[in-house]
Amino acid sequence: MPEPIxxxxxxxxxxxxxxxxxxxxxxxxxxxxxxxCEEMTCPVCGAKLQCKKFTTxxxxxxxxxxxxxxxxxxxxxxxxxxxxxxxxxxxxxAETLFTCDVCGKCFGLDxxxxxFCPFCAASREHLHQDIKCxxxxxxxx
Numbered sequence: 403m404p405e406p407i408x409x410x411x412x413x414x415x416x417x418x419x420x421x422x423x424x425x426x427x428x429x430x431x432x433x434x435x436x437x438x439c440e441e442m443t444c445p446v447c448g449a450k451l452q453c454k455k456f457t458t459x460x461x462x463x464x465x466x467x468x469x470x471x472x473x474x475x476x477x478x479x480x481x482x483x484x485x486x487x488x489x490x491x492x493x494x495x496a497e498t499l500f501t502c503d504v505c506g507k508c509f510g511l512d513x514x515x516x517x518f519c520p521f522c523a524a525s526r527e528h529l530h531q532d533i534k535c536x537x538x539x540x541x542x543x
Contacts, residue, residue, distance in 0.1 A: 409465045411437070414493040418510055421456035421520070425449040429458070431496040431510030432520060443523040445500075445509065445516035450523065460491035503528040 411419050411434070418431040423444035430445050439453045467489040496510020504524040509516075517526050 409468050411461050412464070412491065412493050414495045416495055418493070418496065420458050420461070420493055422458045423447060423449055424451065424455050428514065429512065430516075430520060431493075433508065436507065436521065439521075442520050443518050445511055445518050445520050446514055448518050448523070458491075460489070463489035464491050499532040500529045501532045503530065508532060 413419055413434050414431065417434050419434050419437055420429060420431055421437075421442065422429050423446070426444060426447040426449070428444055428446040432442075437453060441450055442453045442456050443450045444456075497512040499508055499510050500516055501508050502519040502522060502524050505519060505522040507519070507521045509520050515526070516529050518524065519529060
């Protein structure tokens with residue numbers, strides 16, 4: 403059986419990808435290299451779920467669009483097109499970055515203060531606002 407195709411999500415200029423908690427809709431950012439994991443914790447409500455559960459709706463629409471168009475989205479779409487348009491999205495950089503003292507990983511969060519590390523679930527006393535996290539380019543780029 404052929405290996406399944408892996409579609410790459412888009413990143414912001416720091417190599418980070420958006421994640422959204424399905425419980426409280428908190429939007430946060432993690433490094434592209436950290437999205438392939440078993441579990442993730444919402445930095446605000448503490449929900450601990452499978453990593454894939456944190457995929458955002460625009461990301462799902464984008465991947466479904468790539469699958470439908472066989473990785474080659476048409477450039478133009480008009481009223482006479484027989485296929486649906488491609489879905490695209492842009493990853494904007496996080497306003498505030500945090501680093502965890504326990505696991506050393508970095509994440510971004512806007513407009514809220516984190517209560518937990520998304521990676522190791524460490525509590526807020528282990529999380530420190532960072533001017534910039536060390537940039538780690540996504541694997542394969």
